[in-house]
Amino acid sequence: xxxxxxVANLSKTYASGFQALKRIDLEIRRGEIFALLGPNGAGxxxxxxxxxxxxxxxxxxxxxxxHDIVTDxxxxxxxxxxxxxxxTTDAFETVWATVTFSRGLFGKPADPTHITKILKELxxxxxxxxxxxxxxxxxxxxxxxxxALSHQPQILFLDEPTAGVDVELRKDMWQVVRSLRDSGxxxxxxxxxxxxxxxxxxxxxxxxxxxxxLVEDKVELMRKLGTKxxxxxxxxxxxxxxxxxxAHRLTLSADGGNLVYTYDTQSxxxxxxxxxxxxxxxxxxxxxxxxxQSSLEDxxxxxxxxxx
Amino acid sequence: MTLNLRAIRAIYLFxxxxxxxxxxxxxxSPVISTSLYFVVFGSAIGSRITExxxxxxxxxxxxxxxMLLLLTQSVSNASFGIYFPKFLxxxxxxxxxxxxxxxxxxxxxxxxxxxxIILGLLILATAWLFVPLxxxxxxxxxxxxxxxxxxFSLFGFIIGIWADGIEKLQTVPLLIITPLTFLxxxxxxxxxxxxxxxxxxxxxxxxxxxxxxxxSFYGIADVDVGISLAVTLLFLALCLVAVWWIFKTGxxxxx
Ligand SMILES: Nc1ncnc2c1ncn2[C@@H]1O[C@H](COP(=O)(O)OP(=O)(O)OP(=O)(O)O)[C@@H](O)[C@H]1O
Ligand SMILES: [Mg+2]
Numbered sequence: 051x052x053x054x055x056x057v058a059n060l061s062k063t064y065a066s067g068f069q070a071l072k073r074i075d076l077e078i079r080r081g082e083i084f085a086l087l088g089p090n091g092a093g094x095x096x097x098x099x100x101x102x103x104x105x106x107x108x109x110x111x112x113x114x115x116x117h118d119i120v121t122d123x124x125x126x127x128x129x130x131x132x133x134x135x136x137x138t139t140d141a142f143e144t145v146w147a148t149v150t151f152s153r154g155l156f157g158k159p160a161d162p163t164h165i166t167k168i169l170k171e172l173x174x175x176x177x178x179x180x181x182x183x184x185x186x187x188x189x190x191x192x193x194x195x196x197x198a199l200s201h202q203p204q205i206l207f208l209d210e211p212t213a214g215v216d217v218e219l220r221k222d223m224w225q226v227v228r229s230l231r232d233s234g235x236x237x238x239x240x241x242x243x244x245x246x247x248x249x250x251x252x253x254x255x256x257x258x259x260x261x262x263x264l265v266e267d268k269v270e271l272m273r274k275l276g277t278k279x280x281x282x283x284x285x286x287x288x289x290x291x292x293x294x295x296x297a298h299r300l301t302l303s304a305d306g307g308n309l310v311y312t313y314d315t316q317s318x319x320x321x322x323x324x325x326x327x328x329x330x331x332x333x334x335x336x337x338x339x340x341x342x343q344s345s346l347e348d349x350x351x352x353x354x355x356x357x358x
Numbered sequence: 359m360t361l362n363l364r365a366i367r368a369i370y371l372f373x374x375x376x377x378x379x380x381x382x383x384x385x386x387s388p389v390i391s392t393s394l395y396f397v398v399f400g401s402a403i404g405s406r407i408t409e410x411x412x413x414x415x416x417x418x419x420x421x422x423x424x425m426l427l428l429l430t431q432s433v434s435n436a437s438f439g440i441y442f443p444k445f446l447x448x449x450x451x452x453x454x455x456x457x458x459x460x461x462x463x464x465x466x467x468x469x470x471x472x473x474x475i476i477l478g479l480l481i482l483a484t485a486w487l488f489v490p491l492x493x494x495x496x497x498x499x500x501x502x503x504x505x506x507x508x509x510f511s512l513f514g515f516i517i518g519i520w521a522d523g524i525e526k527l528q529t530v531p532l533l534i535i536t537p538l539t540f541l542x543x544x545x546x547x548x549x550x551x552x553x554x555x556x557x558x559x560x561x562x563x564x565x566x567x568x569x570x571x572x573x574s575f576y577g578i579a580d581v582d583v584g585i586s587l588a589v590t591l592l593f594l595a596l597c598l599v600a601v602w603w604i605f606k607t608g609x610x611x612x613x
Contacts, residue, residue, distance in 0.1 A: 140448055152451060
């Protein structure tokens, strides 16, 4: 299947001389939710800006559904909706007027039914005649989403859509995103709430210092890089890990009450059975056992730290 | 290349809505402040000033005053129109839309010029109440009106792109346009100036605008009307080149 967005050898050096993107290659698959993660200043917004036409690339090429973003920008851009990171809205216009304006700007005929539907989905319907400046930050964020959806884009960029949005509305928003995906829209999002990416994304990309350091299927990524830990709560505290168990590379918690065993989920034998047998043999009694799995957040932090 | 007409319409209507939202400030106040000149110079003092080339003083200054209004209003409307999206950041939407700079210019400049033309016609109608007007060449009068409104809206658009602060935005109309217009023969025929000043005045482009516009009213001109037209078209061409260059380079619009 042909990628819907194809980024090749893309670099960006700002006028200040700062190189924000370093020869990036990236393929976005049709219909997926792609989460782009990276620390502050990694280059996420720059990358999105280039694809959407706001930032001029220094080098490289981007195709959107086969249309070059520079030479065939009309075709490329008409497919894309963008929700920017900054809360940049008009002030004196009404919600209805600004969303209608966006649709016209993208060359689509007026469609009040569609706009009504979007405003209702985003819980903005009762605010449709309010001036934007009278709205709260979270509401403004939703106005930006409504603007991006007003022209029925096939690709939606969400640059930190949940910053400053309360829990309830965040859920609603992800509901909207899911239903968009179900209708075939490709979604690229950035977020600093990594749990969100873990929940929502089909694939994850990690960018750091202008380099894409990883692109991976989410499930695969969790399986490959995820580790599991078995925590054994002891009946009696220990001073040190007994020599007999040294081969298992156990760690002892600070209070001496727990033994922690880290194992690889991918290997055929986890070694748990053997470990438990040896514990028994060494006469160490335990009260309870539990396992924890590393989250995407742990994986992300590890990756970025290693890359430094 | 096909233009995105709906986008031009969207920008145009959006900009016009901005005007209608503040009718007092954007329509009434320029009309009243210009009309004060007719009242003062037309009725009060005008009767004591001798006619110029057979035209009463009150009537003589009307074309120049309309020009003054056209220039300042066109420049400030068009420059604010594009400066605000830059300032607020909403320009992201224009840049990411499937439109070229041509649609942006047509939308913003079209709206600013429309507003100036409406104001110009309102002032003309008001002037009729206070001073004896006649228009010898109505078609040329309208042509100069539209041409000036469009040219200076384009000029304003360029200023709005160039300005990186509100101060620069206000400087140009206040420190350049207004003095040039006052010194450009709005209130006098440049024939009354000493010879050296007459020559210097010819470097003031507004002289040609005012002179041509006044010719369309009374058939009298300081400079040949053909030259007036040529200078106006030349300035329009310069503005178009500047806009084309901004379009090519993304000057002050894109990183
Ligand atoms: N207009 C600009 N001129 C110069 N440097 C810039 C400009 N815009 C961004 N940068 C720099 O480029 C780098 C990448 O910025 P970018 O906004 O793409 O990061 P980001 O990944 O979106 O970060 P965040 O998570 O904070 O939003 C940063 O170091 C930033 O300082
Ligand atoms: Mg960012």
